[in-house]
Amino acid sequence: MKYVVGVDLGTSSVKILLVNQHGEVTEEVSKSYPLIRKQTGYSEQDPNEWVEQTIEGLTDLLKKFDGNPEEIEGISFSGQMHGLVLLDDHNKILRNAILWNDTRTTRECQEIYERVGEEQLLDVAKNRALEGFTLPKLLWVKNNEPEIYRQINTFVLPKDYVRYMLTGKLHMEYSDAAGTLLLDVKKKRWSEQVGELLDLDPKIFPPLIDSHDEVGTITGEIAKATGLHPATRVFAGGADNACGAIGSGILEEGKTLASIGTSGVVLSYEASGDKDFNGKVHYFNHSAPDAFYTMGVTLAAGYSLSWFKDVFAKDIDFDQLLAEVNTVPVGSNGLIFTPYIVGERTPHVDANIRASFIGMDASHGIKHFARAVLEGITFSLNESVEIFRENGKRIDTIVSIGGGAKNETWLQMQADIFDATIVKLSSEQGPGMGAAMLAAYGCGWFESLNECAGEFLKEDKVYTPISENVEKYSRLFTIYKEVYHNTSSLNERLMDYRQ
Structure with missing residues (x-):
C-alpha cells in the first residue's frame, strides 16, 4: 500500500494525517503550541514551535506506522494564512511571526489606501486592505521596528517556513501568496506596482510555485529525526482555506x-x-x-x-x-x-x-x-x-x-x-485531507484533483432545511x-x- 502525509499547520496546533491510496486516514497526530498575546490586538507565535511540533508529530506518526517508510511517497502542507515570518540573509528568524488574527495594523491599512489607492489595490490584489493580511504587517515592522526591517532578506508564510525547515528549499505558493495583498491574483505574479508605491524592495519577495509542485525531498537530518525515508517527496501545499476546499x-x-x-x-x-x-x-x-x-x-x-x-x-x-x-x-x-x-x-x-x-x-x-x-x-x-x-x-x-x-x-x-x-x-479532515490530496496528485496517483476527490471523499449525512x-x-x-x-x-x- 502507498501512503501520503498531510500536514495542517493551524493556529493552535499542527495536525498530521497519514492517508492511504483509498483516502483512508490510517494514522493521525496532533501537537499544540501557544499563542503569544502581548497586548490587546496582538497575536504572535514563535515559528520554531511550529517546526519542533511538526517534527515531533511526524516522529510519533512513524512510530505508530507498521509499514515500510518507503511506502510513504509524499508529504504536503496546509497552513494558517497571512502570518508574517521574517528571515535574514541566513534565513534565520528575525522576530516572532505576526498572525492572521493580529489587528494592530489599522494605520498601515490606511497607508496602503493613501499610497496605492483602494481601486488599484482591488484591481490587482482582489482584496481590501485588512489588518489581518500580510502586507500591513510588513509595513508595521517597517514603521515600528526599523532595525529588524533593515535585516529582512525575505518573508514567507507559516507553512512555507515549516516546509523550508524540512527541505532546505524556500518558496511561496499562489494560494497563500494571494493573501499577502502583494500578488497580482489574476496574473499570478508579484505586483511590482504595489511594491514600488510602498517602497518595498522586490528582492524580499520569495519565488512563487503552484500548490502541487514538487519542491524536493526531506533533508537527511529530518529523515533521521522522524523515521521518514530520505526520498520522501515534498509538495508545496496550500493555504488552509484552499486546502479545506480541496479536502471537501x-x-x-x-x-x-x-x-x-x-x-x-x-x-x-x-x-x-x-x-x-x-x-x-x-x-x-x-x-x-x-x-x-x-x-x-x-x-x-x-x-x-x-x-x-x-x-x-x-x-x-x-x-x-x-x-x-x-x-x-x-x-x-x-x-x-x-x-x-x-x-x-x-x-x-x-x-x-x-x-x-x-x-x-x-x-x-x-x-x-x-x-x-x-x-x-x-x-x-x-x-x-x-x-x-x-x-x-x-x-x-x-x-x-x-x-x-x-x-x-x-x-x-x-x-x-x-x-x-x-x-x-x-x-x-478538512485542510489536512486537502494537503494529502495535493501530495497524492503530485505523486501521480490521479490524473486530476477531481479524480482524487472521487476516490477520497464520501458523503455521510445530508440535512435539509x-x-x-x-x-x-x-x-x-x-x-x-x-x-x-x-x-x-x-x-x-x-x-x-x-x-
Missing part, C-alpha cells in the same frame, strides 16, 4: 463550503479571476490548478464558542455544553449573540467592533446562551452566503466541515439559517444584522477603556 471537494462551479474552525469561512469555487465582488468578499487563487475561490470570513467562529466555554463553563467539556441546545427553541428564547470578540471581517471590516449578547433575562440558562452562540456564529457566516446570492451565485448545497460538522443540532441549524442542503462528509425554521430564522437574521449598526459607535467609544 470544492473543485467545480456551484460547490460551496462552510468551515468552522478558530475562524469561520464560507467559500465558493470560481473558474476565473474575472468576477467583481467590489471587495465585499475575499478573492484568492485556489490550490487547484488555474482556479480561484471567493470567501467570506467570520474572525471568531469556533473561537467564540471556545471563549464562551472557557469563561462561563470551564469545568465541562464541549459535549456537555451543547447537550441540551436541541431543547432550546429557534431564537434561544429571544437571546442573540454577535461573534465579534476579536473584531469582524465579513461583511464589516471593523477591528474595533466587539461581541454582544442582546435580550438577556432571568429565564435564560447556560443552554440558551450556548445555543445563541451557535446561532450567532451561523448568522455571521450567513452574511457571506447573502453576499454571494446577491451577486448571482446559486447556493443550494453546502459542505460543512470543522467544529460545525460535529454536532447534529448545529448542522440542522446551518441548513435552516443558510436555507440550503448541508452535506456532512463521512471522514471530514425545515421550512418553519427557515422562516423564523429569516426574521431573526434581520434583527441580528441590526445589532452591528446599533453597537458600532458604542464600541468605538469603549476603545479608550481597553488595554
Whole structure:
C-alpha cells in the first residue's frame, strides 16, 4: 500500500494525517503550541514551535506506522494564512511571526489606501486592505521596528517556513501568496506596482510555485529525526482555506463550503479571476490548478464558542455544553449573540467592533446562551452566503466541515439559517485531507484533483432545511444584522477603556 502525509499547520496546533491510496486516514497526530498575546490586538507565535511540533508529530506518526517508510511517497502542507515570518540573509528568524488574527495594523491599512489607492489595490490584489493580511504587517515592522526591517532578506508564510525547515528549499505558493495583498491574483505574479508605491524592495519577495509542485525531498537530518525515508517527496501545499476546499471537494462551479474552525469561512469555487465582488468578499487563487475561490470570513467562529466555554463553563467539556441546545427553541428564547470578540471581517471590516449578547433575562440558562452562540456564529457566516446570492451565485448545497460538522443540532441549524442542503462528509479532515490530496496528485496517483476527490471523499449525512425554521430564522437574521449598526459607535467609544 502507498501512503501520503498531510500536514495542517493551524493556529493552535499542527495536525498530521497519514492517508492511504483509498483516502483512508490510517494514522493521525496532533501537537499544540501557544499563542503569544502581548497586548490587546496582538497575536504572535514563535515559528520554531511550529517546526519542533511538526517534527515531533511526524516522529510519533512513524512510530505508530507498521509499514515500510518507503511506502510513504509524499508529504504536503496546509497552513494558517497571512502570518508574517521574517528571515535574514541566513534565513534565520528575525522576530516572532505576526498572525492572521493580529489587528494592530489599522494605520498601515490606511497607508496602503493613501499610497496605492483602494481601486488599484482591488484591481490587482482582489482584496481590501485588512489588518489581518500580510502586507500591513510588513509595513508595521517597517514603521515600528526599523532595525529588524533593515535585516529582512525575505518573508514567507507559516507553512512555507515549516516546509523550508524540512527541505532546505524556500518558496511561496499562489494560494497563500494571494493573501499577502502583494500578488497580482489574476496574473499570478508579484505586483511590482504595489511594491514600488510602498517602497518595498522586490528582492524580499520569495519565488512563487503552484500548490502541487514538487519542491524536493526531506533533508537527511529530518529523515533521521522522524523515521521518514530520505526520498520522501515534498509538495508545496496550500493555504488552509484552499486546502479545506480541496479536502471537501470544492473543485467545480456551484460547490460551496462552510468551515468552522478558530475562524469561520464560507467559500465558493470560481473558474476565473474575472468576477467583481467590489471587495465585499475575499478573492484568492485556489490550490487547484488555474482556479480561484471567493470567501467570506467570520474572525471568531469556533473561537467564540471556545471563549464562551472557557469563561462561563470551564469545568465541562464541549459535549456537555451543547447537550441540551436541541431543547432550546429557534431564537434561544429571544437571546442573540454577535461573534465579534476579536473584531469582524465579513461583511464589516471593523477591528474595533466587539461581541454582544442582546435580550438577556432571568429565564435564560447556560443552554440558551450556548445555543445563541451557535446561532450567532451561523448568522455571521450567513452574511457571506447573502453576499454571494446577491451577486448571482446559486447556493443550494453546502459542505460543512470543522467544529460545525460535529454536532447534529448545529448542522440542522446551518441548513435552516443558510436555507440550503448541508452535506456532512463521512471522514471530514478538512485542510489536512486537502494537503494529502495535493501530495497524492503530485505523486501521480490521479490524473486530476477531481479524480482524487472521487476516490477520497464520501458523503455521510445530508440535512435539509425545515421550512418553519427557515422562516423564523429569516426574521431573526434581520434583527441580528441590526445589532452591528446599533453597537458600532458604542464600541468605538469603549476603545479608550481597553488595554
